[in-house]
Amino acid sequence: MGKGGNASKAVHRDSTRxxxxxxxxxxxxPQFKWQTSGEEPHVQRRKDIxxxxxxxxxxxxxxxxxxxxxxxxxxxQLFSLHLLxxxxxxxxxxxxxxxxxxxxxxxxxxxxxxxHGLMGKGVTRNKVLGIFANLSMVIxxxxxxxxxxxxxxxxQGEDIMDVDIPCALEGWFFRTRPRKVLWCFLQPLFYxxxxxxxxxxxxxxxxxxxxxxxAMFATIVxxxxxxxxxxxxxxxxxxxxxxxxxxGHFISEHYVMHDGQETYSYYGPLNWFTxxxxxxxxxxxxxxxxxxNLRKVRAIAPExxxxxxxxxxxxxxxxxYIMDINISPYSRVKRVTLENEEIEAIRARGGLVK
Numbered sequence: 001m002g003k004g005g006n007a008s009k010a011v012h013r014d015s016t017r018x019x020x021x022x023x024x025x026x027x028x029x030p031q032f033k034w035q036t037s038g039e040e041p042h043v044q045r046r047k048d049i050x051x052x053x054x055x056x057x058x059x060x061x062x063x064x065x066x067x068x069x070x071x072x073x074x075x076x077q078l079f080s081l082h083l084l085x086x087x088x089x090x091x092x093x094x095x096x097x098x099x100x101x102x103x104x105x106x107x108x109x110x111x112x113x114x115x116h117g118l119m120g121k122g123v124t125r126n127k128v129l130g131i132f133a134n135l136s137m138v139i140x141x142x143x144x145x146x147x148x149x150x151x152x153x154x155x156q157g158e159d160i161m162d163v164d165i166p167c168a169l170e171g172w173f174f175r176t177r178p179r180k181v182l183w184c185f186l187q188p189l190f191y192x193x194x195x196x197x198x199x200x201x202x203x204x205x206x207x208x209x210x211x212x213x214x215a216m217f218a219t220i221v222x223x224x225x226x227x228x229x230x231x232x233x234x235x236x237x238x239x240x241x242x243x244x245x246x247x248g249h250f251i252s253e254h255y256v257m258h259d260g261q262e263t264y265s266y267y268g269p270l271n272w273f274t275x276x277x278x279x280x281x282x283x284x285x286x287x288x289x290x291x292x293n294l295r296k297v298r299a300i301a302p303e304x305x306x307x308x309x310x311x312x313x314x315x316x317x318x319x320x321y322i323m324d325i326n327i328s329p330y331s332r333v334k335r336v337t338l339e340n341e342e343i344e345a346i347r348a349r350g351g352l353v354k
Contacts, residue, residue: 031171033256035335040156041262042284049285049301056286056300062118062126063290066275070110070119070133073103077136081225081232092232097244100236102273105246107133108141108237109275109291115146118290127206131213138234140214141192143207148195150352153287156254157262157335160343163195164254166329175328181243183329184318187250188241199347204354246270248314251321253280255331258309262333265298266311278314281305 049056080099084092113119114130130142148163155161166174170190174183183190195201221229241247252266266278277283279294282305286297298305311317321327346352 031330032334046285053300059293060288066119081229097239101240104237105240106273109277111142115149135217137237140210143210147351157333163198165332171330180322185242248317252317268312
């Protein structure tokens with residue numbers, strides 16, 4: 001007992017020492033908006049709203065109609081491929097950016113709904129539906145996204161754990177206006193590769209199913225529409241997640257435009273094409289509420305949302321991000337609340353979810 005107790009104390013001292021070393025690194029590299037104490041803002045607001053408006057819990061649960069929206073979008077993409085066969089390059093490119101880009105971006109948000117278990121009942125059903133929403137994107141991402149996104153919610157801003165936050169190299173390099181334009185174009189690349197370097201995870205069986213499903217769908221598209229058909233879908237994904245009006249939500253959600261405000265909502269018309277992901281404070285406060293009901297959360301508790309900074313234009317968000325020299329990939333809140341042994345324990349079991 002004595003030896004075991006001493007060993008436990010030694011481990012705790014080592015962990016505390018390592019945590020202090022991480023905090024010392026923060027002091028030497030203060031470019032991010034670091035917090036070394038306190039939890040993310042949504043925990044307390046969720047408690048307060050649930051206390052003041054218990055009826056909000058009636059909004060919990062999936063939207064079973066989402067899968068039909070996804071099926072329609074997928075069919076529309078295939079119909080577009082049929083109409084564009086033999087079209088001149090400029091018409092192809094215009095439709096690739098406007099139609100394919102918007103639809104595929106919307107499908108990434110359907111995939112987001114599935115990651116929260118909001119497309120149907122049961123974990124397996126949502127994984128299958130998430131993979132289904134992922135098909136026309138060509139790039140397999142549904143299952144890996146779910147694993148990382150759950151950690152983004154549970155550990156918002158946490159150093160190492162939240163891979164939604166740009167790495168220090170991005171913040172150092174993409175600070176000038178031309179470089180920020182390039183960063184916006186390359187957002188799909190950073191979103192897909194950053195997790196592999198910051199917080200790598202071993203792929204699971206479901207991820208291999210995701211890979212195989214995407215490859216099979218791309219093969220079918222190639223069989224009927226040729227390489228131009230596959231390129232139309234893949235480029236639509238890349239363009240739709242780059243400098244595109246819908247992609248404004250990547251910046252608007254958590255980039256600090258107003259000191260003291262960590263998460264921002266958008267209340268504009270593009271919510272109709274993105275499963276209302278713009279209601280982002282509402283979403284982080286109540287991640288169990290499906291997109292179409294997030295408006296109702298705000299309607300139930302307007303005193304908690306109406307007076308905090310929010311947006312009405314994602315295009316303006318992108319413009320402000322590029323033009324304001326005081327805003328860069330560094331403009332994110334990062335925090336250190338987990339000890340090293342806690343991070344290693346989460347990594348050892350493959351993350352919060354598999």
